[in-house]
Amino acid sequence: MASKKEQNLLQGSLDLLILNALSGGAKHGYGVARHIQAASDEFLKIEEGSLYPALHRMERRGWIAAEWGTSEANRRAKYYRLTRTGKAQLKVEVAAWRDMAEAIGKVLGAAPTRTLAAEG
Amino acid sequence: MEEVRTYLPHWLWPGDDRSRAEIEDEIEEELRLHMDLLTQANQQAGMDASEARQAAQQRFGDIEAVRQQCVAIKRGDVPMLSRIQAVLTVLLLVAVLIVGWRQWVTNAATAQFMNQTTSFLKEIRQDMQGLREGLQPPTEPGQPMAEAPVVTGAVAGVVRNESGEPIQGARVLAVFKSWPGGSYSQEGRTMVTDAQGRFRFDDAAPLNRKRGIQIAVFADGFAFQSRYEFSDSEAKPQDLQDFDFQLRPSIPVVLQLLPSYDQRVTTPGAYSGPIYNRTTFRPGERQTADGESHRVYRENIELIEVESDEQGRVTLPWFAAGDTAEIAVRRGSELITSPLLVIDQLGRTELKRQGQEILTPVTESP
Numbered sequence: 381m382a383s384k385k386e387q388n389l390l391q392g393s394l395d396l397l398i399l400n401a402l403s404g405g406a407k408h409g410y411g412v413a414r415h416i417q418a419a420s421d422e423f424l425k426i427e428e429g430s431l432y433p434a435l436h437r438m439e440r441r442g443w444i445a446a447e448w449g450t451s452e453a454n455r456r457a458k459y460y461r462l463t464r465t466g467k468a469q470l471k472v473e474v475a476a477w478r479d480m481a482e483a484i485g486k487v488l489g490a491a492p493t494r495t496l497a498a499e500g
Numbered sequence: 501m502e503e504v505r506t507y508l509p510h511w512l513w514p515g516d517d518r519s520r521a522e523i524e525d526e527i528e529e530e531l532r533l534h535m536d537l538l539t540q541a542n543q544q545a546g547m548d549a550s551e552a553r554q555a556a557q558q559r560f561g562d563i564e565a566v567r568q569q570c571v572a573i574k575r576g577d578v579p580m581l582s583r584i585q586a587v588l589t590v591l592l593l594v595a596v597l598i599v600g601w602r603q604w605v606t607n608a609a610t611a612q613f614m615n616q617t618t619s620f621l622k623e624i625r626q627d628m629q630g631l632r633e634g635l636q637p638p639t640e641p642g643q644p645m646a647e648a649p650v651v652t653g654a655v656a657g658v659v660r661n662e663s664g665e666p667i668q669g670a671r672v673l674a675v676f677k678s679w680p681g682g683s684y685s686q687e688g689r690t691m692v693t694d695a696q697g698r699f700r701f702d703d704a705a706p707l708n709r710k711r712g713i714q715i716a717v718f719a720d721g722f723a724f725q726s727r728y729e730f731s732d733s734e735a736k737p738q739d740l741q742d743f744d745f746q747l748r749p750s751i752p753v754v755l756q757l758l759p760s761y762d763q764r765v766t767t768p769g770a771y772s773g774p775i776y777n778r779t780t781f782r783p784g785e786r787q788t789a790d791g792e793s794h795r796v797y798r799e800n801i802e803l804i805e806v807e808s809d810e811q812g813r814v815t816l817p818w819f820a821a822g823d824t825a826e827i828a829v830r831r832g833s834e835l836i837t838s839p840l841l842v843i844d845q846l847g848r849t850e851l852k853r854q855g856q857e858i859l860t861p862v863t864e865s866p
Contacts, residue, residue: 408530457533
């Protein structure tokens with residue numbers, strides 16, 4: 381079982397990926413999974429089922445809204461779209477992610493230099 | 501609705517209130533579609549039916565666990581009862597704050613304090629006006645310091661009704677202002693008119709000095725009137741004898757003190773027994789429909805005060821239809837409130853800015 385911190389990190393990035401996928405227009409769960417897969421096959425090594433609790437949680441928070449529609453296969457499917465709050469949330473999360481990535485990048489970039497200096 | 505959600509903690513927001521079975525069916529349908537689409541994709545990639553389904557299940561994960569999680573989220577993370585309790589607690593707190601504020605802070609304290617302060621400031625203003633009118637430039641150099649002796653004259657007038665007939669027994673409340681030796685002096689005098697409606701205050705005002713003359717006239721069945729004259733030019737004796745009034749009929753205004761009056765304004769221990777009939781009413785400034793303004797000075801105002809009866813009912817005799825007037829409600833020397841009385845052309849009365857609801861107009865049905 382993953383530690384609490386790891387789970388939070390995973391959940392946080394999953395929310396970001398879902399919001400990002402929906403920013404291109406309304407999709408059903410399968411559509412979201414395919415969109416994310418196209419962007420990052422690595423990430424979706426986690427089970428696709430875990431998308432759904434995240435979708436329902438975000439719907440409850442008002443970030444996304446759901447509506448029944450008809451899928452390509454002519455079956456009833458639940459389509460999710462970003463709300464105004466969700467769009468704002470996406471911006472916040474993207475910014476937070478960029479900051480984090482930048483910080484990690486700095487740390488990673490700094491390490492070899494120091495090693496080299498030590499060697500030299 | 502979306503906006504409201506943003507500002508509320510999401511756990512406070514009610515969950516889906518449909519039956520559990522209905523929600524489960526819906527989620528089942530949603531998850532089933534995903535599985536079928538995955539299986540279909542696997543088949544298109546060349547797997548056979550059972551192989552494709554197995555691969556889809558692996559990719560999807562524990563469908564039962566996912567379904568349970570979704571149902572729990574959808575129905576709300578916090579049980580409905582806790583949520584209701586939280587909302588009720590907040591509402592109760594807010595209600596207590598509002599009621600408490602209105603009851604104890606705003607009404608009792610502020611209203612009374614504001615009334616007292618307003619009336620105090622008005623009295624100061626009257627006095628300041630007197631002092632201001634007394635200001636004069638210092639004597640020019642080379643001028644004699646001694647002034648001519650003060651000569652005082654009588655102030656007189658006649659009180660009549662609308663058709664010009666004299667009113668006997670009208671009460672005249674006069675205030676004479678003078679500035680002897682540069683200081684300020686104010687004298688109140690009263691008089692009742694004779695059979696010809698006349699009044700006359702002898703030796704009342706200086707003729708050759710700065711003077712202020714305030715006369716207010718009250719007569720039964722008539723709305724009161726007043727006149728104020730200020731002058732610092734020399735006058736002949738007859739100049740101050742034209743204070744004539746033509747009074748117009750009044751309409752009685754009936755007011756009722758409410759039972760809450762007892763509880764709200766009684767100072768503990770100050771009085772025992774019924775206090776309604778210790779409550780007195782005074783007129784303040786009166787604005788007529790024509791825009792005239794009449795006022796009473798506090799000198800001798802006790803003479804025209806009226807008192808409520810034991811049932812807390814009082815009839816104010818001083819105003820006419822179309823008036824807007826201030827009244828002061830007092831118990832002893834304590835000012836309780838000074839509402840604004842608005843009387844329309846039909847004599848209907850309205851009370852404004854009472855602060856605390858202790859008084860109400862009474863419409864007498866014939």
